Amino acid sequence: MNILSLLAINTENVMKALEIMWKGVVAIFIVIALIIIVTKIVNKVCVSAETKHKERKEKETEQNQPKP
């Protein structure tokens, strides 16, 4: 006989709790992995774009400065 039924525990609820556990853990890590990947990509693109923009501005300022 099932130990859970001997202890008067609702087997259906236990199975549901186990289902929530594995599905929940998998889902949270999928969400987190996606957020990490997308954030890293976005940050890389944004930082390089900002650096290029800064360099271009610096060059423009240098060119606009009157030569002695």
Place this chain on the structure above:
Amino acid sequence: MDFLFQSFIGVEGITWLKYLVMWIIGGVLIFLAIKKEMEPALLLPMGFGCILVNIPFTNVLDVGETAGIIDWLFDVGIEVSEAMPILLFIGIGAMIDFGPLLTNPKLFILGGAAQFGIFLTILLSVLCGFGINDAASIGIIGAADGPTSILVAMKLESNYVGQIMVVAYSYMALVPIIQPAVIKCTTTKKERAIKMHYAPQQVSKLTRILFPIIVTIIAGVIAPSSLALIGFLMFGNLLRECGVLGSMKETASTTLANLITLLLGITIASQLRAETFISLQTMMIIGLGLLAFIFDTVAGIMTAKLINLFSKEKINPMIGAAGISAFPMAARTVQKMALKENPSNHLLMHGIGANVSGQVASAIVGGLILGLL
């Protein structure tokens, strides 16, 4: 005088005893708030409200067809739309700086891992004889996040909403006591002394602006039930990061958050009624809530140790403990412990990174549980 006499003989002695116990509980909450400064913004209104709703024959609760103010606040602010906990998330979002997390997105793993205690507690609660909806609501205490606990318990129509709210907020206040003991039991002195350098890499302003939008879309697509919480949290953060709504950000993080916290505390108290609060189940919820916090802390620490097996740059396992959502108490606790082990080891920024990731992860897990049930 006659009325007073009728009041006393109208209520049985045992009921009066229960009311007395609730007044004492209210007094203890007020004491903890004022004397020990434990989450005073919540425990004080809750403590006072606890006394307020346990005085019989008053007009603060519904009497017949006449609506009582506290019952009305509960119906409108929590039961019908869960507006209060959700709106509070705008304020929390406006307070949070995701910079340390964006600097080291790896810390997100710790925030996710530190939610494992929630699932383990759901299983334990079921084994203790609770129904699956009540068990899930008890498990979410481990989210260490009041608004999420309230939302999940309300949506799942738990029979123990009041107990869950009080236990969730009380344990959040007790993080500086619970976590150091768990950390010491699960880490060695050498591990606690691991030094971590904080080298803030460049995080562009555009990334900071895009981050709340990205998280909202990803969480919303994968776990739609979490969108109310995550969406409002991220909306608050967008107000903070956009740079053009300074006064709105200020209002959200101070006035709005304070106003809702104040009302939330006294509204939650409507669930602290002697008739339902004093029971064996309440004791069990107190025990299970503590276990949820312990499991979360252990899961965070163990994940940090696991990462260390594969990583060149070692993580101080205590950072894993900061992965629970109790913001910013968990990060501060880790910082204090790190300084004790090594006065030159400053882990606050790493702790904050794990802590804010726990905030996001707990809201997502809350939504996931709602979706799965």
